[in-house]
Amino acid sequence: MPKMTIDEIKASVAAEIDRRSDDLIDIAKHILANPEPGFREQKTSKYVGDQFEKLNIPFESSIGLTGLKGVLEGGSSGPTVGVFGELDSLIVLGHPHADPLTNAAHACGHHAQIGNMLAVAVGLQAPGVLENLSGRVALLAVPAEEYIEIEYRDDLRVEGKLEFLGGTPEFIKSGAMDDVDLAMMTHTENRDWTHDGTIGVGATNNGMVAKRIQFLGVASHAGGSPHLGTNALNAANIALMGIHAQRETFRDHDTIRVHPIITQGGIAVSSVPADVRMETFVRGRTIDAYTSAAKKVDRALRAGAMAVGGRVKITTVSGYAPIQQDPLLTSIYEMNATPLVGDGNVVQMGHRSGSTDMGDVSQIMPAIHPYAAAATGKAHGDDYVVEDYELAVTTAGKAMAHTIVDLLSENGSRANEVISRFIPPMTKSQYLAFMRSLQSEEEYGE
Numbered sequence: 001m002p003k004m005t006i007d008e009i010k011a012s013v014a015a016e017i018d019r020r021s022d023d024l025i026d027i028a029k030h031i032l033a034n035p036e037p038g039f040r041e042q043k044t045s046k047y048v049g050d051q052f053e054k055l056n057i058p059f060e061s062s063i064g065l066t067g068l069k070g071v072l073e074g075g076s077s078g079p080t081v082g083v084f085g086e087l088d089s090l091i092v093l094g095h096p097h098a099d100p101l102t103n104a105a106h107a108c109g110h111h112a113q114i115g116n117m118l119a120v121a122v123g124l125q126a127p128g129v130l131e132n133l134s135g136r137v138a139l140l141a142v143p144a145e146e147y148i149e150i151e152y153r154d155d156l157r158v159e160g161k162l163e164f165l166g167g168t169p170e171f172i173k174s175g176a177m178d179d180v181d182l183a184m185m186t187h188t189e190n191r192d193w194t195h196d197g198t199i200g201v202g203a204t205n206n207g208m209v210a211k212r213i214q215f216l217g218v219a220s221h222a223g224g225s226p227h228l229g230t231n232a233l234n235a236a237n238i239a240l241m242g243i244h245a246q247r248e249t250f251r252d253h254d255t256i257r258v259h260p261i262i263t264q265g266g267i268a269v270s271s272v273p274a275d276v277r278m279e280t281f282v283r284g285r286t287i288d289a290y291t292s293a294a295k296k297v298d299r300a301l302r303a304g305a306m307a308v309g310g311r312v313k314i315t316t317v318s319g320y321a322p323i324q325q326d327p328l329l330t331s332i333y334e335m336n337a338t339p340l341v342g343d344g345n346v347v348q349m350g351h352r353s354g355s356t357d358m359g360d361v362s363q364i365m366p367a368i369h370p371y372a373a374a375a376t377g378k379a380h381g382d383d384y385v386v387e388d389y390e391l392a393v394t395t396a397g398k399a400m401a402h403t404i405v406d407l408l409s410e411n412g413s414r415a416n417e418v419i420s421r422f423i424p425p426m427t428k429s430q431y432l433a434f435m436r437s438l439q440s441e442e443e444y445g446e
């Protein structure tokens with residue numbers, strides 16, 4: 001086996017990713033054109049499996065229903081680095097790349113993540129590279145990061161097909177992460193927050209729980225005999241006002257976000273609404289912050305049912321934990337990303353009030369979640385479009401692959417240093433117990 005220097009290995013990785021750049025970008029664009037929301041990613045899952053096959057990467061499938069895990073083996077044993085790519089789209093009306101039938105759309109750029117995850121694979125398969133690394137790389141194509149369609153997913157939970165409503169918690173529960181020691185992925189971001197070509201590191205994110213809510217009333221003629229009905233839509237409206245009345249109690253530094261939607265407001269306009277459904281997240285910077293805010297939301301929901309003399313069913317599901325990005329892993333990544341995007345273009349990010357599945361991973365192992373400023377438009381909006389595919393796929397892939405080269409060279413000493421310095425907030429079993437402690441079902445009212 002020819003011994004290569006770290007610089008020679010990185011040059012070989014970069015050259016291979018450049019050589020395959022058009023193919024990798026085409027893969028991302030194929031997924032963009034075939035969007036599927038979480039736990040429905042059958043086509044995307046099959047397509048990613050086909051890519052693993054083409055690259056001769058052994059893989060498992062059907063993890064968390066639609067997820068896949070491919071593994072690249074280094075030349076000798078050592079730690080395993082997990083590289084994530086999320087399979088799922090959102091659902092956004094009017095997005096230029098929306099599926100005309102389902103309105104599914106990649107309005108969060110996850111298609112680019114599959115591209116940059118496969119770029120890592122392609123780069124590390126360059127001649128001589130893996131033989132010189134000690135350890136393994138797990139390619140984790142996870143379902144259902146976007147925590148949407150809660151009723152659909154909760155029905156899958158009730159049927160016993162899932163326990164958690166996000167793909168990554170299902171990966172952790174299934175044991176697919178048991179042999180992974182540290183993790184990374186690269187998300188896209190709007191380039192307006194700084195400028196095109198920038199990579200952001202070190203962000204923190206809110207954690208969250210989600211709620212499936214059903215107000216139950218009594219149907220009756222809406223014109224002739226509303227006095228015989230119990231109006232579940234009025235219960236929902238009072239509950240929404242009750243939630244808004246809590247907002248002055250949310251402290252700024254807890255960055256609470258509560259954003260309910262009504263998914264069913266009534267069935268027929270001439271009948272008093274008797275079955276009104278809502279979904280909401282309750283997000284916050286810390287676990288205490290969002291679990292405390294969630295109790296206030298529950299009070300408001302009960303108040304709506306009480307006011308009209310109806311009932312409310314509240315199903316709470318554990319969402320995602322807050323993220324803590326590992327500082328040493330971040331600094332190794334930063335050293336590798338900077339030469340690719342230029343001095344001053346790797347930028348420290350602050351707190352973000354959205355949530356991410358990498359939050360859960362970061363509770364149990366060292367993890368990073370950088371952002372590549374490659375898109376225009378509003379994330380989750382009808383105008384969010386990845387424009388700079390070279391940054392989102394090729395450069396993002398190189399930055400992660402070069403980081404992995406540093407981690408797994410020299411008998412994996414850098415990876416082992418990151419692992420040994422990391423103090424996990426939770427073990428896997430503590431994490432699962434925590435997630436289960438957040439799940440609850442309650443029915444309240446007359």
Ligand SMILES: [Zn+2]
Nearest residue numbers: 107108146380
């Ligand atoms: Zn998103």
Ligand SMILES: [Zn+2]
Nearest residue numbers: 108110145187
């Ligand atoms: Zn996303």
